[in-house]
Amino acid sequence: MNARDLLPEPPQSDELFVTFANTLEFTNGIPTDHVAEPAALLAWLKENGLISERGRAGESARLHRDPREGERRMERFRYLRNLVHAIADRVNDGHPPTRDQVRDLNHILRHGLHYHQLVSEADGARYSVSQVGDHLDQARATIASSLANFLAQDDPHRLHTCANEGCREIFIDRSPTGRRRWCDMRVCGNRAKVARHRSRARGLPAKANAH
Ligand SMILES: [Zn+2]
Numbered sequence: 001m002n003a004r005d006l007l008p009e010p011p012q013s014d015e016l017f018v019t020f021a022n023t024l025e026f027t028n029g030i031p032t033d034h035v036a037e038p039a040a041l042l043a044w045l046k047e048n049g050l051i052s053e054r055g056r057a058g059e060s061a062r063l064h065r066d067p068r069e070g071e072r073r074m075e076r077f078r079y080l081r082n083l084v085h086a087i088a089d090r091v092n093d094g095h096p097p098t099r100d101q102v103r104d105l106n107h108i109l110r111h112g113l114h115y116h117q118l119v120s121e122a123d124g125a126r127y128s129v130s131q132v133g134d135h136l137d138q139a140r141a142t143i144a145s146s147l148a149n150f151l152a153q154d155d156p157h158r159l160h161t162c163a164n165e166g167c168r169e170i171f172i173d174r175s176p177t178g179r180r181r182w183c184d185m186r187v188c189g190n191r192a193k194v195a196r197h198r199s200r201a202r203g204l205p206a207k208a209n210a211h
Pocket of ligand 1: 169182
């Protein structure tokens with residue numbers, strides 16, 4: 001492999017829904033869930049500014065006291081993560097999200113209730129947003145909003161699922177064409193090229209998963 005074949009990677013997107021979707025990471029098709037436990041999920045939410053330290057500590061104690069509730073809440077986040085992957089797959093294939101997917105996304109968004117208020121401060125007044133209700137549903141709705149906003153306002157055709165079947169990482173390609181097929185040309189793209197080269201060398205067609 002010649003180093004000149006490899007293009008520099010554009011900067012990685014930091015859209016919230018992309019970061020969240022990729023907390024389920026695949027290596028050769030084997031999944032690793034980086035937020036498999038309530039503690040890991042809460043730490044991730046805190047890191048990404050979706051919950052305060054006080055909120056994190058409170059939810060952590062609550063979910064620890066009630067493991068069944070903990071599992072229910074984990075399931076809601078997994079549901080959203082699967083939905084993000086499913087929508088990304090649709091968009092990657094050149095289709096808009098299905099009606100059911102839009103309905104599911106809107107259902108999650110409805111739990112992100114907030115109101116605006118004017119807050120008086122020493123040096124004047126500040127217009128602020130206050131959230132209503134459950135910390136975790138709020139956080140989940142914020143992740144869902146980032147996807148909804150992206151689909152409505154950005155270039156959905158830039159949203160891709162890595163063409164390496166064993167990887168399936170979600171990414172947004174901000175390059176001029178927006179048609180990059182692999183999450184990382186140096187890793188997944190390179191692997192695909194090597195597989196294709198080997199198949200050719202043996203006179204066999206390239207495997208379906210080695211685009
Ligand atoms: Zn990949």
